[in-house]
Amino acid sequence: MPRNSEDVRYRMQIAALELFTQNGFDQTTAAQIAARAGVTERTFFRHFPDKREVLFVGQEILSAALTESIRQAPAELPPIAVLRRAFADVTPLLEGNRRFSEPRRHIIAANPALMEREVAKHAALVGVVADALQKRGIVPARAAFAAQAGLAVLGHAVDLWFGKSARSLAQCLAEAFEELDLFVAAAGGS
Amino acid sequence: MPRNSEDVRYRMQIAALELFTQNGFDQTTAAQIAARAGVTERTFFRHFPDKREVLFVGQEILSAALTESIRQAPAELPPIAVLRRAFADVTPLLEGNRRFSEPRRHIIAANPALMEREVAKHAALVGVVADALQKRGIVPARAAFAAQAGLAVLGHAVDLWFGKSARSLAQCLAEAFEELDLFVAAAGGS
DNA sequence: TCTCTTTATGTCAGCCACTGACATTATAAG
DNA sequence: CTTATAATGTCAGTGGCTGACATAAAGAGA
Numbered sequence A, B: 001m002p003r004n005s006e007d008v009r010y011r012m013q014i015a016a017l018e019l020f021t022q023n024g025f026d027q028t029t030a031a032q033i034a035a036r037a038g039v040t041e042r043t044f045f046r047h048f049p050d051k052r053e054v055l056f057v058g059q060e061i062l063s064a065a066l067t068e069s070i071r072q073a074p075a076e077l078p079p080i081a082v083l084r085r086a087f088a089d090v091t092p093l094l095e096g097n098r099r100f101s102e103p104r105r106h107i108i109a110a111n112p113a114l115m116e117r118e119v120a121k122h123a124a125l126v127g128v129v130a131d132a133l134q135k136r137g138i139v140p141a142r143a144a145f146a147a148q149a150g151l152a153v154l155g156h157a158v159d160l161w162f163g164k165s166a167r168s169l170a171q172c173l174a175e176a177f178e179e180l181d182l183f184v185a186a187a188g189g190s
Numbered sequence C: 001t002c003t004c005t006t007t008a009t010g011t012c013a014g015c016c017a018c019t020g021a022c023a024t025t026a027t028a029a030g
Numbered sequence D: 001c002t003t004a005t006a007a008t009g010t011c012a013g014t015g016g017c018t019g020a021c022a023t024a025a026a027g028a029g030a
Helices: A005-023 A030-036 A041-047 A051-055 A058-072 A079-096 A098-109 A112-134 A140-162 A169-187 B005-023 B030-036 B041-047 B051-055 B058-072 B079-096 B098-109 B112-134 B140-162 B169-187
Strands: none
Touching: A005 A030, A005 A041, A005 A051, A005 A098, A030 A041, A051 A098, A051 A112, A058 A079, A058 A112, A079 A098, A079 A112, A079 A140, A079 A169, A098 A112, A112 A140, A112 B112, A140 A169, B005 B030, B005 B041, B005 B051, B005 B098, B030 B041, B051 B098, B051 B112, B058 B079, B058 B112, B079 B098, B079 B112, B079 B140, B079 B169, B098 B112, B112 B140, B140 B169
């Protein structure tokens, strides 16, 4: 019965990426994005609660995927191993989205309001992951800490991946976890 | 030569707190705040870059005070001790602002857009503190970690302080640091 | 093929956050 | 009592975002 709503949504995301890259976020109006996608401004705001959110829809998919992987992990695994596994599980998802997430990064980094939203989304993701760990019986404080540290590692891995190297995301993840190990080992000193 | 600009700014902050508490953030217009302070909407936006910011001006003072205390701390102190000292230094500042920070908390907690700003400000504060620690010769990774952990302790202390107890902020800080010690000691197990 | 129903979209009016440009006041220095 | 300076007032305008109602697309059933 419904129209092809997914398609419209996708076209608006693409249009937004193009326009934001060309002219910047502030210089692009919601009406322009909608027009390029062949719809009306009103339709834009029916799909996205605000103009910024057109850049952050993928985050929820990642959030759900991580939660699911954590839920299904073997019961005997310690928190860090659970996260390692979860990150490996979402690797294809992240790799498939690189085309979009790379310009997205530049757009966000260039705009304070978008940085604000990004930070908030990150905090929310940390909370979701911490909750998922808690449901495995891990005490809240340790779950929160593991979530924070784990997502820091994931973020670092993605940073490496977006660097000019040709390494795969899986390799970058392995490197990032190794750096964490080195850091923890070195901290034994003081 | 200038008019009493500080006074106007202060009146707008008070007016905003009152109106936000009474009617909520979204239901209060910038023009209403300005009118209650005896000025124009335009003047409001000359003092605050946006409507939310009227609730976040104190943050910069705290940020500056912390940075200064960290800079002046004895060279031999380890990061956590530096932060402990800095938090003690800003205790009177925080205690003097309790009248405002308490309603502020409720207003912010009730509004997602304000929570977003709060999270961003917190992240910025962590960055500033980490920088200040770095300038004392602490390596970036450890400085960032100490800043994050330290501000978590401070936040927890303030949470305790805002609880229904009659404890002083200094007492709450001591308790929060003790909890950190216990947590670290317990983590020795795994 | 023709309804009929459901859902997405179009249209329109309107509020409010925020800004630029220029005029006007208050304050303190002389 | 001037006068220079910084703060405020005034006004018009843009754009984000919303509610209400009308319209169009697409599938289900006759």
